[in-house]
Amino acid sequence: MNYKVIINMPILNHEIPELRELVGWGRRDKDFPTLFKRCNFWAGVRNENNKLIAFGYVAGTGLEHGYMEDIIVHPDYQKMGIGVELVRELLRESGRYGLEIVTLTYDPKHKIFYETCGFIPCSGGLWKKQ
Structure with a gap:
C-alpha cells in the first residue's frame, strides 16, 4: 500500500502520545495541543x-x-520507506517555508537513515537541564 504524507494533518491530542509509547518513548501527553x-x-x-x-515536525523561529x-x-x-518519505516531505516543506538550514539530533544507530534522507552528519552540542 502507498501511504501519503500530509503536512499539518489534523491530529487528535491523544494520537501522538500513543504513537510515542508504541516506539518506547515517553508519552508526553502534556505537550499536546501546545506543540501544534x-x-x-x-x-x-x-x-x-x-x-x-x-x-x-519542524520547529524554530521560522x-x-x-x-x-x-x-x-x-x-x-x-522498514517500509514511510519514515524516509516523512522526513523528505518535511524537508520539502521547510524549503517552501523559507528555511535554509534544518538540523536534528539522533541516536547514532539512525545515522544511515538520516543520511539516506539527505542529512550530512556534523558535530554539535547538547545542553540538558539536570
Whole structure:
C-alpha cells in the first residue's frame, strides 16, 4: 500500500502520545495541543483505517533555521520507506517555508537513515537541564 504524507494533518491530542509509547518513548501527553501551536509545521501519515502511523515536525523561529524532531513510525510500519518519505516531505516543506538550514539530533544507530534522507552528519552540542 502507498501511504501519503500530509503536512499539518489534523491530529487528535491523544494520537501522538500513543504513537510515542508504541516506539518506547515517553508519552508526553502534556505537550499536546501546545506543540501544534508552537512548531512551524508537522506531517503525519495514516493507514487504511485512518490510524496515525507516522509523525514528525519542524520547529524554530521560522526564519533561516529549523529543527526537525520526533520522527516516529509505528513499529508495524517501519522498514517500509514511510519514515524516509516523512522526513523528505518535511524537508520539502521547510524549503517552501523559507528555511535554509534544518538540523536534528539522533541516536547514532539512525545515522544511515538520516543520511539516506539527505542529512550530512556534523558535530554539535547538547545542553540538558539536570
